[in-house]
Amino acid sequence: MILPTISSSKRLLIFIITGFYFSPNLSISLLASPGNPNSHAEKLEFDDKKIPEFYPNLTEIYAKMDSLCAKYPHILHKEQIGVSSTKAQPIWALKLSDNPERSEDEPAVLFSSLHxxxxAIGVLFTLHFLEEITRVYNSNPIAQELINNLSIWVVPVVNPDGYEYMFQHTKTFPWWRKNIRNYYTRKRNMGLGVDLNRNYNFNWKNGGGDTPSSWYYRGQSAASEAEVQAMQKLALRENILAGATFHSYGELVLFPWGNYYTSPDQDILYEWAKGIANRLEKKDGRDTYDIGMLDGLAGQSSNWMLGQLRAADFTFELGTEYFPDQKEVNKVLHQTRKSVMFFLQNILHTGIRGHVVDFQTGKPVVARILVEGLEASFIAERNSEEMFGRFERLMLPGRYNLTILAKGYCPQFMPEIQVQKDEVTELTVFLMREESSQLDATH
Ligand SMILES: [Zn+2]
Incomplete structure (x- = not known):
């Protein structure tokens, strides 16, 4: 284990699976111990509470998504990306972009809610974000720039079975968290549900609970759950560059990761987490959201996004309770939208971007985009994608040495590439075939 080296005037918190957090000067061994959900301090507080009327049920959420797609078909398109584990309900992704039905040569972003x-405040936010940005598309140049130059994927309901179940079982706390996959052994019910945000295929075996009765049950194997498979498949297919998943609660912005080898992207993730959190005022108005590191030894979506795709992914813990009242919700939605717009502009205007093409044919090449000092054996490399040969790397300002590698091609070394603040460095990389490959091609 390597301890995080970050220091800052802003309080840095390590968030762990119990929902409690410790400051980093506490023993790191504390982080590895799974929490006991039964000791959750909120138990009494929630016993008699009802879900406020304005929270939409699943049918109402889907109706809202459909009405937005019908109203703005030129920038919003719905696609089924999978089905839920138990009831085989569709899992929908909305693509927000100009020409949303086409695959365009644009960096891709992924937002999700309701793991x-x-x-539920997460889905209130993703719907609110879609509604507002589509509404102002014609008049607001920032919305236009983002929608025209990014492919923004939004999965409002990752866990439809669990959300439906939660609405049907509101009498007792704690309200439902997981999906509703049932586990039986010798006809004995071992417990219900997998924690979808402990089921992703990155450090899966180290995180969450290992018995089905745990609120944090990680499932029988990595990515065993159809909901998680759908998310991973979409993210890989679209070569997602950055993203966020909206959870509640705690007034925190979390980034991957602590309690694991320090990620080469830690500096930029930390900077961005600060920028995002600084735009989110807490309910009491006295401070902004805290930032924290996710426990890297758990199959959480943000860990997977960074570990498998090198995507800059953040976990928002919105609000101060699971079902805040309308007043708190309004404040959360407004501020989260502002911080997400800031995040999207950062994505669009940071680092290097370009294409890798075959020198002779001009055709796109899938290549490894290696940046000296930013690669490590425990984290995936970032590749150019297949359709256009497009690549992106999110990096802080500085000078970088790049090496572009592809099978059958001569390595291309690109020294001293300058990255400026708020400005993308555009590159086109022409790869020459290796001699033997050229000979092969003539046969
Ligand atoms: Zn959550």
């Missing part, structure tokens, strides 16, 4: 059933 956890009771964290």
């Amino acid at each position: 956890h059933a009771r964290e």
Whole structure:
């Protein structure tokens, strides 16, 4: 284990699976111990509470998505990306972009909500974001720039079965968190549900609970759950560059990762987490959201996004309770939208971007985009994608040495590439075939 080296005037918190957090000067061994959900301090507080009327049920969420798609078909398109584990309900992704039905040569972003059933403020936010940005598309140049130059994927309901179940079982706390996959052994019910945000295929075996009765049950194997498979498949297919998943609660912005080898992207993730959190005022108005590191030894979506795709992915813990009242919700939605717009502009205007093409044919090449000092054996490399040969790397300002590698081609070394603040460095990389490959091609 390597301890995080970050220091800052802003309080840095390590968030762990119990929902409690410790400051980093506490023993790191604390982080590895799974929490006991039964000791959750909120138990009494929630016993008699009802879900406020304005929270939409699943049918109402889907109706809202459909009405937005019908109203703005030129920038919003719905695609089924999978089905839920138990009831085989569709899992929908909305693509927000100009020409949304076409695959365009644009960096891709992925937002999600409702991994956890009771964290409904997340879906209130993703719907609010879609509604507002589509509404102002014609008049607001920032919305236009983002929609025209990015492919923004939004999965409002990752866990439809769990959300439905939660609405049907509101009498007792704690309201539902997981999906509703049932586990039986010798006809004995071992417990219900997998924590979808402990089921992603990155450090899966180290995180969450290992018995089905745990609120944090990680499932029988990595990415065993159809909901998680759908998310991973979409993210890989679109070569997602950055993203966020909206959970509740705690007034925190979390980034991957602590309690694991320090990621080569830690500096930029930390900078961005600060920028995002600084735009989110807490309910009491006295401070902005705290930032924290996710426990890297758990199959959480943000860990997977960074570990498998090198995507800059953040976990928002919105609000101060699972079902805040309308007043708190309004404040959260407004501020989260501002911080997400800031995040999207950062994505669009940071680092290097370009294409890798075959020198002779001009055709796109899938290549490894290696940046000296920013690669490590425990984290995936970032590749150019297949359709256009497009690549992106999000990097802080500085000078970088790049090496572009592809099978059958001569390595291309690109020294001293300058990255400026708020400005993308555009590159086109022409790869020459290796001699033997050229000979092969003539046969
Ligand atoms: Zn959550």
